[in-house]
Amino acid sequence: MKDLLQEATRALREETAPESSATTRRRDRQTRARIQDDLRLPPSRTRSGFFAVPLAAILIGSTAWASGALPRIVDAWTKTGDERQPPVSPAKRRVAPPPAPVAPVPPVPVREAPAQPEAQPPEEVVEPDAVAVPTPVAPPTEVVAVPTAKAPTAHTRPAPRPQPDAVQNDRSTALYRAAHQAHFGGGGPAAALRHWNAYLAEAPGGRFAPEAAFNRAICLVRLGQHQAAIAALTPFSAGSFGGYRQSEAKQLISALQKKR
Amino acid sequence: MSMPATTLALGRDLAVAPQGAEELYDRAADGDPDAVAVIYDEHHQAVRAFATRLLGDASAAEDMVHEVFIRLPRAMRRWRRDGALRTFLIGIAVNHARHHVRSARRRRAAVERLAQQPVMGVVETPEAAMRREQLARALQRCLDKLPLAQRVAFVLCEVEERTSVEAAAIVGVSEGTIRSRLHHAKAKLRASLEREGVR
Numbered sequence: 001m002k003d004l005l006q007e008a009t010r011a012l013r014e015e016t017a018p019e020s021s022a023t024t025r026r027r028d029r030q031t032r033a034r035i036q037d038d039l040r041l042p043p044s045r046t047r048s049g050f051f052a053v054p055l056a057a058i059l060i061g062s063t064a065w066a067s068g069a070l071p072r073i074v075d076a077w078t079k080t081g082d083e084r085q086p087p088v089s090p091a092k093r094r095v096a097p098p099p100a101p102v103a104p105v106p107p108v109p110v111r112e113a114p115a116q117p118e119a120q121p122p123e124e125v126v127e128p129d130a131v132a133v134p135t136p137v138a139p140p141t142e143v144v145a146v147p148t149a150k151a152p153t154a155h156t157r158p159a160p161r162p163q164p165d166a167v168q169n170d171r172s173t174a175l176y177r178a179a180h181q182a183h184f185g186g187g188g189p190a191a192a193l194r195h196w197n198a199y200l201a202e203a204p205g206g207r208f209a210p211e212a213a214f215n216r217a218i219c220l221v222r223l224g225q226h227q228a229a230i231a232a233l234t235p236f237s238a239g240s241f242g243g244y245r246q247s248e249a250k251q252l253i254s255a256l257q258k259k260r
Numbered sequence: 261m262s263m264p265a266t267t268l269a270l271g272r273d274l275a276v277a278p279q280g281a282e283e284l285y286d287r288a289a290d291g292d293p294d295a296v297a298v299i300y301d302e303h304h305q306a307v308r309a310f311a312t313r314l315l316g317d318a319s320a321a322e323d324m325v326h327e328v329f330i331r332l333p334r335a336m337r338r339w340r341r342d343g344a345l346r347t348f349l350i351g352i353a354v355n356h357a358r359h360h361v362r363s364a365r366r367r368r369a370a371v372e373r374l375a376q377q378p379v380m381g382v383v384e385t386p387e388a389a390m391r392r393e394q395l396a397r398a399l400q401r402c403l404d405k406l407p408l409a410q411r412v413a414f415v416l417c418e419v420e421e422r423t424s425v426e427a428a429a430i431v432g433v434s435e436g437t438i439r440s441r442l443h444h445a446k447a448k449l450r451a452s453l454e455r456e457g458v459r
Contacts, residue, residue, distance in 0.1 A: 004458060005450050009418050011395035016312045016419075018305045031322060032300050035329045036293040247318045248367075 027243030172203040176212065183215055189222035210241045217249075226256045285345075289336035300329050303346050310350050313419045314357060314412065316400035320364035327360075328352045343429055351430045354412050361411070365404045395458065402452035406445055413441035414449065 179195030181187065187195075196216035203209060217232035229252070235241065236249035287295035307328055311321035328349055335352050403411050409431075416427040417438065424442070428435040 004453055008395040008399040011392040012399050013419050015396040018309045028304060031326055032297055035300060035326060036297055038330050039291055039293040039296055243322060
């Protein structure tokens, strides 16, 4: 009697044997380049840092407030050299009305923190019929590159004039964010489609154009525009984007064609 | 720096690190992208083949390959370099397999629901090729039902035809544990294939 498990194992081995074709070679090169790009990025901060820094700031702030030191710190930060007065006794200071408490505390070191944890969200897969699953295609480096990163040095150096590229990056990043929010934040496929179209019109060759194009195709699937969806998915299935979403596109096209 | 090309025989490791490897490993451990790229060139096929067999999904396998090499520098700092690098790389893949297995399973299930039948090539194939494809898919579905540890043991020993000693080194458990996992995996898979009605 033949061993079915053995036969199936052999079948799986053969079906998944490494192959070498133009498509796989291109996919291999793309993955290699992606790995190198990711390794060149500065290390992202850990999630614990994401929470620990604001928590530490709150703890220190509340301790300082409770001990009565915060008003003095606030004064010291808010007054310029000429305005600063010689230190006064704590008793005298308490008599004075407390200054507007927290607003002037320089928030730069704390607020800067969330910028980097977004740097490298791992890419996940999109479930074609459950497209609400958030595909983390949020722009990693564009977020880091936003000029806010340079804010801490602004008081020591003249602020650099925004370059045209940077301005466009800002705009395309904003469009991408809006599209992402509409797509994954429950904005509905029609709204998401409009936003993806806007992003692709702004940055047709942008860094996130492939993700945007794929998500746009998913919107078309959701809207029942199967013909347009197939047209949008065809470049992916044909390997125009290498191996990116190629198998999903093929499977989706096949499924859509069967539904027609 | 270039490394001598090695034969990428399926799942077979280099027993001895090639000359100049130590320097390459040091650079990779320091996060040098070029060094990691050299290691990628040498070993990506083996890692990808393992990932594809374990996950049963090409895209998820690609994500796993990416993750293995992204995590390589940090992992190499802890590596004692007392085994083959390829074994070590497959070990990294095993250690990070859990969420890839889940996402691959979800996606396969979703696509199959959408297509309302098991996903297959739409092109006509000869009967033998069709049967092979059906068997492979059936086995992949059965693998989805196994605990991850047993699934890894089965893929390493049966699909990749590694010895239990190799598999034990990759997973970081004793040879006996691997054999036991393999035994249970095979028993469950046989029963599972039968339930699927595969003949």
